[in-house]
Amino acid sequence: MGRKLLEETMDGNPVPHISDSFYSCLDCHACLYVCPAGVNAGNVSLLSREIITSSGDRKNENPYARMIVEVTEKYGNPLGVRSRSAGWAEGIHFDEKAEYLLYTGNMFQLMPYTKNLNSARKRMGSSLSNFMASRVANHPSLIRLLSRMRDREMELKNSGTLRNIVKLLRLSGVSFSYLGEKEPYPGTFIYDLGYIEKFKKYSNYVYSALKESGSRKIITVDPHTYELLKNIFPLYISNFDLEIYYYLDLVRMPSIPRGNEKVVFHEPCHFALRDPKYSKPLQVLSGSANTVLAKRSGNRTRCCGGPDELTFPELSEKASQIRYDELKSTGADCIITACPICNVNLSKENRTMEIADYLASKLPG
Numbered sequence: 001m002g003r004k005l006l007e008e009t010m011d012g013n014p015v016p017h018i019s020d021s022f023y024s025c026l027d028c029h030a031c032l033y034v035c036p037a038g039v040n041a042g043n044v045s046l047l048s049r050e051i052i053t054s055s056g057d058r059k060n061e062n063p064y065a066r067m068i069v070e071v072t073e074k075y076g077n078p079l080g081v082r083s084r085s086a087g088w089a090e091g092i093h094f095d096e097k098a099e100y101l102l103y104t105g106n107m108f109q110l111m112p113y114t115k116n117l118n119s120a121r122k123r124m125g126s127s128l129s130n131f132m133a134s135r136v137a138n139h140p141s142l143i144r145l146l147s148r149m150r151d152r153e154m155e156l157k158n159s160g161t162l163r164n165i166v167k168l169l170r171l172s173g174v175s176f177s178y179l180g181e182k183e184p185y186p187g188t189f190i191y192d193l194g195y196i197e198k199f200k201k202y203s204n205y206v207y208s209a210l211k212e213s214g215s216r217k218i219i220t221v222d223p224h225t226y227e228l229l230k231n232i233f234p235l236y237i238s239n240f241d242l243e244i245y246y247y248l249d250l251v252r253m254p255s256i257p258r259g260n261e262k263v264v265f266h267e268p269c270h271f272a273l274r275d276p277k278y279s280k281p282l283q284v285l286s287g288s289a290n291t292v293l294a295k296r297s298g299n300r301t302r303c304c305g306g307p308d309e310l311t312f313p314e315l316s317e318k319a320s321q322i323r324y325d326e327l328k329s330t331g332a333d334c335i336i337t338a339c340p341i342c343n344v345n346l347s348k349e350n351r352t353m354e355i356a357d358y359l360a361s362k363l364p365g
């Protein structure tokens with residue numbers, strides 16, 4: 001049935017762009033909590049993307065999805081910018097052979113590129129941009145062009161967030177090392193875009209790189225990498241024996257006097273909808289600020305639209321505006337996110353802050 005749906009006609013009737021439905025699914029899993037039969041449509045989409053990518057028939061494959069996977073395989077990074085991924089840590093001295101390994105997963109470092117890539121894509125139009133996407137992996141000059149496309153203001157801001165995470169962990173007495181430029185991208189896109197056979201190989205490469213550090217305890221800094229390492233890697237790696245943490249699991253905030261400020265916390269799908277019992281970010285934030293939630297929260301939270309930013313930018317923008325309006329309608333002074341993708345997508349009118357930046361701003365001194 002899945003293969004039949006991917007054909008252009010079914011029983012003689014045209015089936016327009018059915019593959020777009022599978023690719024545009026945000027993978028948020030919100031449907032799981034509202035479907036009366038408990039059908040996980042997010043997993044149906046993932047499975048369908050796997051059918052598309054393994055069919056060998058490229059006409060249904062999304063050109064940007066293919067570009068991201070080919071570039072990751074070739075350059076160890078979805079946009080070929082691995083050499084810049086450790087720039088944020090300049091001047092920081094990390095422990096060697098420490099109890100924990102700080103694993104950024106490159107997500108904060110990639111966001112400054114996706115914003116400008118989307119603007120370029122809009123200017124080129126879909127035909128030309130799709131053609132360019134199909135050429136990028138095999139043309140080093142196009143990779144060099146991509147590497148110059150970053151939004152420098154956002155790069156500075158996200159570097160500051162990573163440095164604040166280091167500050168919070170150190171303040172909490174955590175000892176950790178960092179792989180620097182040797183840190184591999186975790187392969188999130190390869191998995192999410194349905195290239196499961198490639199992901200099996202890639203995840204084993206990442207696992208080996210993490211094991212080489214000598215630390216068994218891995219500190220992640222975003223919900224996508226946390227969920228991938230904690231729940232997906234063990235499915236594809238035999239004898240997986242790493243302990244996976246989100247950095248706020250280890251942060252101990254000093255007691256801070258609260259002012260009158262009210263903040264609203266946007267719960268990321270990869271925490272609230274994957275494991276509704278996991279509420280550490282909300283706990284830490286509530287301990288330091290007057291925190292409220294939007295009308296849709298917990299296992300009813302709404303996706304920020306971020307996962308579609310590269311592949312379906314218009315749909316992504318629509319989803320992010322709906323969520324932003326919902327958060328703003330709480331009357332909070334500030335919107336707090338705990339994911340670099342949510343942060344970019346919900347950053348409108350200068351009222352959005354990443355949780356590490358907010359917590360660090362409240363520290364004495």
Ligand code: SF4
Nearest residue numbers: 025026028029031042
């Ligand atoms: S976008 Fe979210 S709610 Fe919609 S089908 Fe995909 S996983 Fe389900």
